[in-house]
Amino acid sequence: ARSTLPLKCCTRRRRASARTSAQMQGLGADTAMVPPRAEHGAPGSFDVEGGGGGGYAGAAQPSAPPMPTVMSAEEVGALIADLEPGQALFPSEEQLRKFRAATANRLLWTEHMRAVAAKADGGVHLLREAYERQLLADPQALVAEDGPWVQAFWQPPQASAEAEQAHAAQAFAAPVIVTHHDGRSVAVSADPSCTTVGQVLQQAGQHFRQAFDPAHHSVFAIGAEQGLALGIGSFVRVTGLTQEEALNGMLGQIVGQDGSQYDVALPSSCRRLHRDNVVVHNAAVIARNTGCPAALGSMLSELGASVRLLWLQRGQPARPPAPGAMAAVRFQFGAMDLDGDGRVSAGELRNFLWNLHLADEQFDAVRKRFAVKGQRTADRAPCSQEHIEVDDLIYLLGRPHQLHPEVPVDALIYEAVVSILGRRTTAHIDKDLSMEDHGVGYGQAFAEHGCSYVVSTLLQVAVVVFIILGLACSEPAFFIGTGVAYVVYLVQVGCCVRLTRAFANQTNGLEAVMALMDRPRHEDPVYHWSVKCYHYETRTRNETVRDSEGNTRNVVKHEQVRVDTYTAFHSGRIPSTDMTAPYVPQTQAQQTQINTHLRLDFTMSNYHMMYTAWCLIHKRDEYQECTHTESLPSQATSCFAVWVPSSVPWWMRGAWYWAANVFLLSSCYRWSAQARIGTQDYTYSKLCYNIGWNALAFF
Structure with missing residues (x-):
């Protein structure tokens, strides 16, 4: 029996940080083939034990920690040798860390703990911590000489029968873990038979430095086992493995059962899996560690064994x-x-x-x-x-x-x-989530958009040079050149830069982006034809010129002029079958510029023949200019995808983009923005069929 003070708190942080080894398995016994134990703190290693449930819309009871074992005399001797000797009242931080690591999930006899306290630096404090952490297997053996902190509550065993009853009552105390809504956890020692949920939360609130307010907080009892029972012959799906995660999602059939272990026949082999790693094969949602609201006046014993409390805010x-x-x-x-x-x-x-x-x-x-x-x-x-x-x-x-x-x-x-x-990466996650989200970088951005940056920079420099020359020489021609260069610069930014169209098509949310990308897959391409017929005429005009001596004379000049005589337009729909692969978002960065393309396969279509015939029908002059375009009605040629709404920096918005363009900072802005975002190309592929003959109607 372990005797403790009533409702004594000891944080779960101490217990978690004190572990020295852990076996990284699935949600329970991962598979029958488990790799050797890894040292705690190594990359990717952490404790996993059975429990936690894994059924359709259900949950399973979380597993209890293993029973603590009493340290032998040899282990105590090794502990004393490992600790720094001395007579200081308080141990150093390193000394305290060594003691907690060595005594994690272990018990000591009071006699052995006295030996540790006598030789180790800060031993008096270590003895008190051993008592408060319930590490003493026989706390009734403590006497007043063990420290002044013992005198506050110590009474000789023969002094009163009430003391014996108190010690006996403490033997039935059990740790109740309370998890705060901010993620912190604390273990409160309480007797489930006579302790209410409210009393536990009151003690936990002292640790969290926040009082439980029923008007703003709620509490859930976690641990009641629920879910769907599985038996031999049931078809299941593997889930929750963290070692052989490639097996996650595989379908199999239970061919054997040994307690909480199932023998599951998979396509590759037969594996032994913990019950938490298998769910019914058609489960849509897997709920783990679910709970129910608990009343503050409820006794812990009414909530079931190994119950945990979850302290949440009301919303x-x-x-x-x-x-x-x-x-x-x-x-x-x-x-x-x-x-x-x-x-x-x-x-x-x-x-x-x-x-x-x-x-x-x-x-x-x-x-x-x-x-x-x-x-x-x-x-x-x-x-x-x-x-x-x-x-x-x-x-x-x-x-x-x-x-x-x-x-x-x-x-x-x-x-x-x-x-x-x-x-870093796993069987089904191809992105290193341990790294921060990042864009393509300045080098890759310049490699993809360098030509556009250079053209914009030259036009920006030309505008500045014309302004300087105009101010210096007071020549109107330079100001005219400034206006022309500035207009060309704005046209280049507005019509030839994909980022401009991307900002115009900014879409927030991954699902909204996927819907935008998926919509053109269900559309047929549309085409637009146009012809313009023309000829050239030689025209004569008289022009007065002045020679070097100031004399004037009339000169007859001949020039060719293009004369447009006929135009025609036609548009329609091309029947097709979509051959496009499903869109998969590229989420390397929190924002991505998506450029889309269209590829049409006319091997089974008369499209080009009909276009050529239409152009011949509408040829009405010596020369003819023909154009044709194909597109998808809802295709966004460029899109600025914001995967997480409200994650865009304040300066990466359309208004600031155009402010940079107006003030001749376009190339710098675009380079900086496109280096911080991701880039992705997506191509729509269509297999086209014959179009109708109505395009060849003469009238």
Whole structure:
């Protein structure tokens, strides 16, 4: 039995940071083939244990930590040798870290702890911490001589029977973990049979330095096992693996069961998987670690064994997710949002990732990376990253979900965590999420748009030179040249620069961009023909000229003039079949310039023959000028895709772009902007068929 003070708090941060080794598995026993244990703190290594549920619209009970074991005399001796000797009252930070690491999930006899306190530097404080962290296997053996802190509550065993009853009552105390909405966690020691939820939250509030207000806060009890029972013969889908993540999304059949382990026959082989790594094959949403609202007056024993408490802020109910290309991601986001306010707080995210047993430092890195929209305002408002928006999750998982729609979204979330914590890329995520979002860079931007930059720069320099010469020489011709060069410069920027059209087609949100790119796939190309017939005439005119001596004379000049005599236009639709590959967003940067192209296959069409015949029919003069264009009605030739709304820098907007153009800073602005954004080309491909004969109607 472990005796402790009533409702004593000890932070989960201490326990998480004290672990010295961890086995990185799936959500439970990853597979039967598990690699060797990695040292804690190595890139991509973190604790994963069974539990947490994995069923359709259900959840499973999170696993309890392993039972602590008592340190042997040899281990205590090794601990004493590892600690710095001395008689200081308080240990150093390094000394305290060594002690916590060595005693993680272990127990010590009071006699052995006295030996440590007698020889180690800061030993008196270490003895007190061992008691407060419930590391003493026999706390009743403490005496007043062990320290002045013992005298405050110590009574000889024979002094009263109430003391014995108090110690006996403490033997039934159990740690209750409370997770705050900002992601922090604390373990409160309480007797479930006589402690209410409100009492636990009161003690946790002292650690969080915030009182629980029922008017603004709500509490959820996490841990009740729910979900769909699976048996031999059931068809399942693999999910949540973090080691062999290539198996995520595979379909298989359960051929055997051993407790919480399933033998699943996959196309490649037969694997033994934990129950948390398999879900029913047609599950649309996978809810993990779900809970129910808990009343403050409820006893902990009424909520079930191994219960956890989730402390959330009250918010306004959100609307149901709308259908769309990312509907699966939206529904998974809704499963993570326990209170239904349309946002996932840091506490809800930690609850969803609970079975990964992330240390506080690891979770903080994951939280910051998931809160894409909050990154821009983190410096101004440190609390802005507490909540994750659905657009953040769609931005991180939209591309892998589009590439691998068969993989459950919850598996992609766990793979994203693996990538953030140092694995770089995974089987289904081709982007290193541990790095910050970045554009193509100045070198790549100049390689793609260098010619446009050079032309704009030359025109800008010409305008400035003409202005200087005009002011210096007071010649009107230079001011006329200034106007001509400036007009040519603006025409080049407005008509020949794709970024101009991209800003005109700015689209916010990944789903909106995908809808914009997908719409032309369902359209037939349209064509526009035009002819202009003309001839040249020689015309004579008299002109008076003055020679060098000042004499004037009449000169007859002959010149050829083009005379347009006939024009005709025709337009129509080309029947076609779409051969375009589905659009996959390129989310290397938070904003991307998308340039689209059109490729038409006329091998099965009479289009060119009909165009040639139409031009011949409408030839009415000696010469003829013919043009034809093909396009898609809703095609955006260039688009400025903003994957996460409100993530655009203040200066990267259409108004500032045109301000830079007007003040002759276009090339500098475009180079700077296009270096910070991504670029992507997307081509629409159509197989065209015959067009109608009405184009050849003479009248």
